[in-house]
Amino acid sequence: MEGQEKLLEIHHLHKDYGNGAVLKDVSLDIHKGEVLVLIGPSGCGKSTFLRCMNGLEQIQSGEIRLDGEVITDPKTKWSEVRQKIGMVFQSYELFPHMTVINNILLGPLKVQKKEKKEAEKEAEQLLERVGLLDKKDAYPRQLSGGQKQRVAIVRALIMKPEILLFDEVTAALDPEMVREVLDVMLELAKEGSTMVIVTHEMQFARAVADRIVFLDGGEVVEMAAPEQFFTQPETERAKRFLDTLSFE
């Protein structure tokens, strides 16, 4: 990754919900076009880490920079920053009172003030890409989990973010639907999107990641290329974590 532009820089991040540190001195750079996969045991702070990156959680100390600009500042205009940092959630969180197309258009129309026709065309192209154009007038309730999650990805994509955060986006899906969502993400990776992915799908992690970050107890315990991490983990904690997974 040397020589590549740093997109997101995280320096000495501390996060505390008021009952002990959840993230302890986390530092990490994410480069343009990089796919970083964040793994670690449940409760180790993965979601919190992602949520700090787009200001859904306040941090106690440390600094995050996007394109070199500090975004962990009281004066940060999160509404602008979040257009550059898209996020997809485990539970989809589509807006149930809006059709698929309106879910997708809300950001472009209300945040970016785009023209309706133009935005609609883009939305349809994106829906086409994830194979859901025929669902554009459906309500979220009428979709399967996998379809909902693909719509949620489109809703993030249409903002043309510089980086996308995925928080266990397949964890709530029935097994037969996991693949259709992972395929979309693989596709995005191939196109050079910058992504931070939290996942328990180790096969997928191995396939998609440029770098694996292993988080445990709120600390970055190991950071390595996927082959390296999965075949020769350096730390005892990473070994143990991988062992527990192989029993699943």
Next chain:
Amino acid sequence: MGVFYGRIEKLDTGFMAEYFPLYVEAAKLTFRLGMTGILFSLVIGVVCSLAGYYHVPVLRQIAVVYVELSRNTPLLVQLFFLYFGLPKIGVMLSSEGCAVIGLSFLGGSYMAEALRSGLEAVEKGQMESALAIGLNRFQVMRYVIFPQALATSVPPLCANVIFLIKETSVFSVVALADLMYVAKDLIGLYYQTDEALLMLVISYLVLLLPISVAAGLIERRLRYAGFGD
């Protein structure tokens, strides 16, 4: 039944026709003041429920105290306080002013509770996913949270509208010529109790039935058409 029919036959239709316009005027007054009060109730309800939802310091505590105070005192007592109590400390309000303020004070808490339950029913993740696409806090409320809350709140809100129109029947204590007042007046003057009361019941039905039906329609539309069921 025989007794009842006998009484209907003996109804003085001439009397009813003569005083019918009084009821129309009174119904208009009831409707106008009722609707004004309901409108303010909704405004108060929105403010109080949002103060709670956003945990706005001070305002939220005020809202809690207000809701308790409002829900646990009868409108009659509230009106007495406004009409007879306030002048003692030098605040004179017109009859209509008292009526609207009293109804709004009562209705605000009911509307607040109806909206609060709707806001609480919205999935917690909705706020975050809306923020995540760059909407500001106001837009999140306007486009994402509030419409969902409102859909849940429509049945109790409609029930409140009907409840509040019915509550206007105590307006006569502040010397307003509302429906109740007209009926009582006629009974007092002419002892035509049957006719006066019958017209009173019919007046309220004419006022409330359309509202009931409209509320039912709105409810059904929101429940079945809204979210693609």
